[in-house]
Amino acid sequence: MSNLVCTLQVDLGDRAYPIYIGSDLISNPEFYAQHIKGSRVMVVSNTTVAPLYLEQLKKALVDFNVSEVILPDGEEFKTLDVLNQIYTALLENRFDRTCTLIALGGGVVGDMTGYAAASYQRGVNFIQVPTTLLSQVDSSVGGKTGVNHPLGKNMIGAFHQPQAVIADTLTLNTLPDRELSAGMAEVIKYGLINDADFFEWLEEHMEALMARDLVLLAEAIRRSCADKAQIVAADEKESGQRALLNLGHTFGHAIETGMGYGKWLHGEAVGAGMAMAADMSCRLGWIDDNKVNKINDLLKRASLPASPPESMSGDDFMGLMSVDKKVLDGKMRLVLMKDIGHSIISDDFDPAALKATLGA
Amino acid sequence: MSNLVCTLQVDLGDRAYPIYIGSDLISNPEFYAQHIKGSRVMVVSNTTVAPLYLEQLKKALVDFNVSEVILPDGEEFKTLDVLNQIYTALLENRFDRTCTLIALGGGVVGDMTGYAAASYQRGVNFIQVPTTLLSQVDSSVGGKTGVNHPLGKNMIGAFHQPQAVIADTLTLNTLPDRELSAGMAEVIKYGLINDADFFEWLEEHMEALMARDLVLLAEAIRRSCADKAQIVAADEKESGQRALLNLGHTFGHAIETGMGYGKWLHGEAVGAGMAMAADMSCRLGWIDDNKVNKINDLLKRASLPASPPESMSGDDFMGLMSVDKKVLDGKMRLVLMKDIGHSIISDDFDPAALKATLGA
Numbered sequence: 001m002s003n004l005v006c007t008l009q010v011d012l013g014d015r016a017y018p019i020y021i022g023s024d025l026i027s028n029p030e031f032y033a034q035h036i037k038g039s040r041v042m043v044v045s046n047t048t049v050a051p052l053y054l055e056q057l058k059k060a061l062v063d064f065n066v067s068e069v070i071l072p073d074g075e076e077f078k079t080l081d082v083l084n085q086i087y088t089a090l091l092e093n094r095f096d097r098t099c100t101l102i103a104l105g106g107g108v109v110g111d112m113t114g115y116a117a118a119s120y121q122r123g124v125n126f127i128q129v130p131t132t133l134l135s136q137v138d139s140s141v142g143g144k145t146g147v148n149h150p151l152g153k154n155m156i157g158a159f160h161q162p163q164a165v166i167a168d169t170l171t172l173n174t175l176p177d178r179e180l181s182a183g184m185a186e187v188i189k190y191g192l193i194n195d196a197d198f199f200e201w202l203e204e205h206m207e208a209l210m211a212r213d214l215v216l217l218a219e220a221i222r223r224s225c226a227d228k229a230q231i232v233a234a235d236e237k238e239s240g241q242r243a244l245l246n247l248g249h250t251f252g253h254a255i256e257t258g259m260g261y262g263k264w265l266h267g268e269a270v271g272a273g274m275a276m277a278a279d280m281s282c283r284l285g286w287i288d289d290n291k292v293n294k295i296n297d298l299l300k301r302a303s304l305p306a307s308p309p310e311s312m313s314g315d316d317f318m319g320l321m322s323v324d325k326k327v328l329d330g331k332m333r334l335v336l337m338k339d340i341g342h343s344i345i346s347d348d349f350d351p352a353a354l355k356a357t358l359g360a
Numbered sequence: 361m362s363n364l365v366c367t368l369q370v371d372l373g374d375r376a377y378p379i380y381i382g383s384d385l386i387s388n389p390e391f392y393a394q395h396i397k398g399s400r401v402m403v404v405s406n407t408t409v410a411p412l413y414l415e416q417l418k419k420a421l422v423d424f425n426v427s428e429v430i431l432p433d434g435e436e437f438k439t440l441d442v443l444n445q446i447y448t449a450l451l452e453n454r455f456d457r458t459c460t461l462i463a464l465g466g467g468v469v470g471d472m473t474g475y476a477a478a479s480y481q482r483g484v485n486f487i488q489v490p491t492t493l494l495s496q497v498d499s500s501v502g503g504k505t506g507v508n509h510p511l512g513k514n515m516i517g518a519f520h521q522p523q524a525v526i527a528d529t530l531t532l533n534t535l536p537d538r539e540l541s542a543g544m545a546e547v548i549k550y551g552l553i554n555d556a557d558f559f560e561w562l563e564e565h566m567e568a569l570m571a572r573d574l575v576l577l578a579e580a581i582r583r584s585c586a587d588k589a590q591i592v593a594a595d596e597k598e599s600g601q602r603a604l605l606n607l608g609h610t611f612g613h614a615i616e617t618g619m620g621y622g623k624w625l626h627g628e629a630v631g632a633g634m635a636m637a638a639d640m641s642c643r644l645g646w647i648d649d650n651k652v653n654k655i656n657d658l659l660k661r662a663s664l665p666a667s668p669p670e671s672m673s674g675d676d677f678m679g680l681m682s683v684d685k686k687v688l689d690g691k692m693r694l695v696l697m698k699d700i701g702h703s704i705i706s707d708d709f710d711p712a713a714l715k716a717t718l719g720a
Contacts, residue, residue, distance in 0.1 A: 080440055084509075091511035119479070122506065122517045146482065149444075151451035157482045158518060 002028040005169075005218035010141055010229050012161065019140050019165040021221050023214045026129060026168045027059040035127055035163040038098030040065045044086055044113040045104040046073040049131050052174055057104055057129065067093045071109065075262065078108045078148045080156065086116040100125045100163070106132035106179075107139050111157070114145030118160035128162045131171040133183025133217070134267055137190075137224035140165040142232050167221055169214040177303065180210065182267025184302040185248070185274070187220050190227040192274060192295065193244050196341025198223050203294070206301040243345050247335040248273030251308070254320040258312045264305075271304030276357050281337040283353040291340055314360025323358070327351045362388045365529075365578035370501055370589050372521065379500050379525040381581050383574045386489060386528045387416040393423065395487055395523040398458030401426045404446055404473040405464040406433040409491050412534055417464055417489065427453045431469065435622070438468045438508045440516065446476040460485045460523070466492035466539075467499050471517070474505030478520035488522045491531040493543025493577070494627055497550075497584035500525040502592050527581055529574040537663065540570065542627025544662040545608070545634070547580050550587040552634060552655065553604050556701025558583050563654070566661040603705050607695040608633030611668070614680040618672045624665075631664030640717040641697040644709055651700055674720030683718070687711045 004022040020031050041064045045054055050070045058066060069089035071082055090099070103113030103126060110128050117126035130136045146157020172180065191199030201223075202209070205216050228245065235242040252273030255264055264272075278295045281287045296306040308317070318324065326332035332354070333347040364382040380391050401424045405414055410430045418426060429449040431442055450459070463473030463486060470488050477486035490496045506517020532540065551559030561583075562569070565576050588605065595602040612633030615624055624632075638655045641647045656666040668677070678684065686692035692714070693707040 080444055084440055087509050087516055088511065091509055091515060119506075119516050119518060121515060122504065122519055144482065146479075149447050149451055151448065155451060155481060156447055156479050158479060159482055 002030075005215065006222050008222055008225055008229075010161075010165075010225070012141075012143065012229065012233055015161055017162055017164050019167060019222075019225055021136075021167045021169070021218045021225075023168065023170045023218070025166050026053055026171070027056040029060045029063065031164070031166050032060050032102075032127065033063065035125070036064060036100045037125065038096075038100065040093075040095055040099045041067070041102060042086075042090055042093070042095060042099060043068040043102045043104055044071065044109060044116070045069075046071045046109055048073040049105040049109070053104060053129075053131060053171060057102070061102075067095075071112070073108075075108055075148070078112060080147055080149075083112055083116060083147050086112065087120060090116075090120055095120075095124075097121045097124055100127060102127045102129060104129045104131065105135075106130065107135040110135050110139045111145050111154075112147060114143075114160050114162065115147060115157050118145055118158035123160070125163050126160070128165040130165065130167055132175055133172055133180055133221070134186060135183075136167040136172075136221050137183060137228070138186050140167060141225050141228040167218075169217045169221070172212055172214070172217060178265060178268070180212070181271075181303040182265040184209065185267035185271040185299070185304050187224050188298060188302065188304075189245075189247050189270065189274060190224045192337065192340060193227070193231070193247055193335075193343045194341055195223070195227050196339070198227065199298070199340050203298055206298060210302060241345070243333070244335055244343055247343050248275075248277055250321065250334055251276040251317075254317050255308060255312065258316050258320050259309055264309070268305055271299050271302070272306065272308050275299055275306040276308060277334065277336055277343075280334070280349075280353050280357040283356055284336070284349055286336065286338050287340070291337075294340065308359075314355070314358045317358040318355070318360045321358075323351075323354065323360075327354075362390075363574075365575065366582050368582055368585055368589075370521075370525075370585070372501075372503065372589065372593055375521055377522055377524050379527060379582075379585055381496075381527045381529070381578045381585075383528065383530045383578070385526050386413055386531070387419040389420045389423065391524070391526050392420050392462075392487065395485075396424060396460045397485065398456075398460065399425050400453075400455055400459040401462060402446075402450055402453070402455060402459060403428040403462045403464055404431065404469060404476070405429075406431045406469055408433040409465040409469070413464060413489075413491060413531060417462070421462075427455075431472070433468075435468055435508070438472055440507055440509075443472055443476060443507050446472065447480060450476075450480055455480075455484075457481045457484055460487060462487045462489060464489045464491065465495075466490065467495040470495050470499045471505050471514070472507060474503075474520050474522065475507060475517055478505050478518035483520070485523050486520070488525040490525065490527055492535055493532055493540055493581070494546055495543075496527040496532075496581050497543060497588070498546050500527060501585050501588040527578075529577045529581070532572055532574070532577060538625060538628070540572070541631075541663040542625040544569065545627035545631040545659070545664050547584050548658060548662065548664075549605075549607050549630065549634060550584045552697065552700060553587070553591070553607055553695075553703045554701060555583070555587050556699070558587065559658070559700050563658055566658060570662060601705070603693070604695055604703055607703050608635075608637055610681065610694055611636040611677075614677050615668060615672065618676050618680050619669055624669070628665055631659050631662070632666065632668050635659055635666040636668060636717050637694065637696055637703075640694070640709075640713050643713040643716055644696070646696065646698050647700070651697075654700065668719075674715070674718045677718040678715070678720045681718075683711075683714065683720075687714075
């Protein structure tokens with residue numbers, strides 16, 4: 001019995017689309033039919049998610065002619081070659097421009113399916129069915145799609161909005177604990193950026209969220225998507241305030257690279273990165289110890305690291321972030337905090353505070 | 361000494377851009393500088409065109425930091441793998457989102473460079489410098505970019521408008537005769553679709569055009585681009601009238617496939633295809649013999665075939681065009697002529713006329 005908790009309307013670019021959030025939505029035809037214009041549907045999933053949810057999804061699509069392509073699971077398969085498998089499946093099945101692609105999986109499946117939809121015959125429709133907390137709060141809004149290149153992540157892609165996003169909280173019951181935490185890092189991020197009330201709400205409910213209370217998770221997803229939509233709407237071209245979404249990410253990317261990709265999950269690195277941003281903001285006198293502790297406590301309650309990996313030295317961070325060069329060029333911009341719920345983008349800070357945070 | 365004959369402003373999608381048409385434009389900085397926002401430029405060309413024009417182009421770009429990538433020449437290299445060579449060159453040279461790509465070559469180089477620009481970091485700027493008549497009249501307008509898939513031509517792509525098109529008629533002096541004729545097929549097409557005055561003008565000047573009178577060629581390019589822009593503007597989403605641009609193409613594709621790709625040039629097949637469309641329109645009683653003869657004469661004066669290849673039978677055509685099946689399903693739509701300068705899209709015709717035209 002579907003339990004639709006809410007529908008969030010996203011109004012970006014030249015089109016609006018709904019995000020349906022609730023439990024047991026995947027197999028319910030009503031969330032799909034109005035967003036599929038032709039008769040033919042290609043479901044793209046991966047070897048981990050398809051065995052869990054593909055049959056459920058197909059129940060919702062009995063009125064359509066459905067094909068499927070199952071990709072290998074993992075960021076290392078987010079490549080042009082694997083993307084080409086989607087094109088091949090579409091062409092072998094003679095899909096024309098009126099078809100609809102459905103992404104069933106996490107961020108990698110969503111990004112690749114969205115990009116296949118953006119580029120197949122110069123653009124077809126697609127629907128996102130994100131099955132991880134990270135993809136439910138992060139990929140649902142913003143229209144970014146694409147694949148990696150051996151020389152850089154997400155270097156090939158397009159902006160392409162889905163017809164609809166169906167975020168089924170029930171899928172979170174099969175999500176590994178580490179991935180739930182990793183997704184929660186991005187949820188906490190929205191509180192820290194510009195939503196102090198949400199941060200407080202998360203402080204109240206973190207144990208219940210981590211215990212997978214689906215109603216509370218739906219509310220966390222809704223609030224995160226709404227916050228992201230607001231930031232993106234204010235800056236669609238990604239020149240200014242949208243960079244706030246990178247809170248914790250500059251430090252986090254250094255951790256991901258320093259540890260070797262895949263060792264720490266992206267969300268784990270972002271968690272530690274947000275703790276580092278808080279630490280540095282405190283050293284600059286922008287927030288006090290009390291707030292740093294509140295942030296670190298919430299991260300820990302979400303089973304996230306609240307400090308950088310011990311194996312990385314200050315010099316490691318300095319090198320990976322090109323600190324010396326960037327500070328010299330005046331190009332070192334970081335997302336820092338003036339308060340919980342008030343992050344800013346700044347290149348005007350004492351480099352000594354940065355070095356102290358990095359332990360250099 | 362540059363001789364700018366005209367500037368045609370194309371006002372499609374969310375942006376307008378100019379097509380500069382004239383002789384000796386390639387090496388003139390004034391046509392580039394205002395359309396390049398950053399300092400870094402990647403020129404994409406192929407092994408045939410680069411030796412002829414790359415150094416000239418670089419003269420126009422002395423104020424910029426220029427890199428280049430030279431692709432193999434030919435439709436068979438219009439693939440994802442070769443596209444990836446462009447991405448790799450951009451990433452190896454650390455090009456960011458402010459870069460500009462310049463396509464120096466014919467349709468394949470233009471389509472691939474445009475698509476690389478559409479997809480690199482989700483979209484960067486590009487400038488077209490088409491060096492064939494076909495690409496000057498056809499690829500300059502419409503924003504179609506993309507690559508082929510082994511299972512279908514142009515199946516992967518995007519709509520992406522250039523910042524500017526620089527159509528230098530001097531480059532036509534090095535164009536092989538057959539390719540000049542092939543480009544002229546598309547020029548004649550615009551007269552046949554909706555521009556009877558232009559058709560008459562072509563009748564007056566065909567020998568001079570084929571002798572590469574650069575001033576007349578510039579006028580033919582201008583008129584073709586203007587006609588195409590008008591049709592595309594009326595139907596940006598390609599649902600209706602834009603299909604008029606396929607005059608001669610349904611028959612032509614059957615010829616290209618039947619003969620094996622590359623045996624007949626695309627423009628040659630379109631030339632024969634237009635003659636077949638005229639023949640069928642005559643059999644339907646829509647145009648008279650006199651007009652068919654005028655069309656065939658003009659095609660012949662452009663050294664184009666005015667009839668299908670002798671080696672292809674009526675049954676070959678019937679099979680390649682799925683005539684029986686499509687007629688049965690009511691899905692056989694063809695671009696036919698009510699007059700010179702008045703083509704229409706029709707699925708309402710006597711199949712006997714089609715069969716007679718095919719010799720079936």
